[in-house]
Amino acid sequence: MNLDKFLAEKIAAAVESLYGVQAPEGAIQLSATRKEFEGDVTLVTFPLLRISRKSPEATAEEIGAYLKANLPQVESYNVVKGFLNIKISPAYWCDVFGQIAAAGDYGQAAPTGRTVMVEFSSPNTNKPLHLGHIRNNLLGWSVSRLLEAAGDKVIKVNLVNDRGIHICKSMYAWLKRGNGITRRAVESKVTTW
Secondary structure: EEEEEEEHHHHHHHHHHHHHHOOOOOOOEEEEEEOOOOEEEEEEOHHHHHHOOHHHHHHHHHHHHHHHHHOOOOOEEHHHHHHHEEOHHHHHHHHHHHHHOOOOOOOOOOOOOOOOEEOOOEEOOOOOHHHHHHEEEEEEEEHHHHHHHOOOOEEEEEEOOOOHHHHHHHHHHHHHOOOOOOHHHHHHHOOOO
């Protein structure tokens, strides 16, 4: 289950239990806790003040105490000027990671029906590979795996390329100094050993 959705449901239950009124839609606003404060998720209490009829700090403190007392997933909380910073317990995260590990298809999207071709590397067979070739292989493979996870059918292509600068130099030399001689003319002059 989505952590924000889970917490929103529990905070709605806390508001109803503490103040006897259901929180209106959109009143429970959650966001990631800013890095300078301790916590994982932050509840903005200002939209709930009409219900609690208390200060932002008092409202945050009451909701935080309720969540800490009734939810084992909440390890601790702190209040900063009407913002309730909630720290989630390591046991919750272990449970989430266990569910992810148990699901063999986690992160896999439904098939899209698209076929995508990814070409990568194409090293020259007449010279040694270098770090750039490895980088291109890893990037190409990674892009292929990401596209597969997104639901696409991926065709990986690696052209064997033995044409390089040496071929270009030979062609240039033939154009400049070959005097228009063709391969057949050369073959007819070559004697067999």
